[in-house]
Amino acid sequence: MDQRPNYITPAGFAALRAEYDQLFGIERPALVETISWAAGNGDRSENGDYIYGRKRLREIDRRLGWLSKRMKAARVVDPADQPDRTRAWFGATVTIADEDDARRTVTLVGDDEAEAGAGRIGWNAPLAHALRGSAVGDLRRVALPAGEREYEIVAIAYPITSAPNNRRQAGS
Known part of the structure; x- marks a missing residue:
């Protein structure tokens, strides 16, 4: 398992x-x-x-x-509760730019809720691994199926608050 x-x-x-x-x-x-x-x-x-x-x-x-x-x-994990909002951690919405300055915005979410077409990538995906802990201005290299790419972190954002009804711990 x-x-x-x-x-x-x-x-x-x-x-x-x-x-x-x-x-x-x-x-x-x-x-x-x-x-x-x-x-x-x-x-x-x-x-x-x-x-x-x-x-x-x-x-x-x-x-x-x-x-x-x-x-x-x-x-x-509620992304709105992230204490360090200067770095990309779970729940962050990250804007990245490749070598050609093509920009893409992705949100780091759980593997069960990932949907690449909607910009939600799983926490354990190669791109998410590369982005973890990064700050604005950092360059990160990632091996993708189409080949190795380098991305610059342009922006990092987190939700301000979440709905009180959604605050629930697993198993409760």
């Missing part, structure tokens, strides 16, 4: 919890009802509703197990 902490923002933890609640509280019970109805229709070997329902139920149960493990291992 992975020994690295599973850092996650309060919003990321809330998204995992919402998906878990949706699957466990709504989708799974409805599917169990459909499977029961289909089983009552007789021959199960050619019953599409029954076969598909059982397959989908296994998928949901696997996903619920994965979500449960990830939430138990989660260490919720």
Whole structure:
């Protein structure tokens, strides 16, 4: 099992919890009802509703197990509470510029909430590793699939505050 902490923002933890609640509280019970109805229709070997329902139920149960493990291992870190806002740490939104002065803004988030297309990169991604601890003006070199690149840190920002409803510790 992975020994690295599973850092996650309060919003990321809330998204995992919402998906878990949706699957466990709504989708799974409805599917169990459909499977029961289909089983009552007789021959199960050619019953599409029954076969598909059982397959989908296994998928949901696997996903619920994965979500449960990830939430138990989660260490919720609120980026708004970062004491050192001069350096790029978890939750920082960092603007970087490459050798061609092409700028890109990324936010360092938990691996479970990463979405590169939206500018959210996982804490353990190569670019995030290179940016960790950097300050404005620093140059960082990173090995990417397209080759090695050098980036200058142009700006670092953190959220001012988070919503009080999202302040929740993992496992509580």
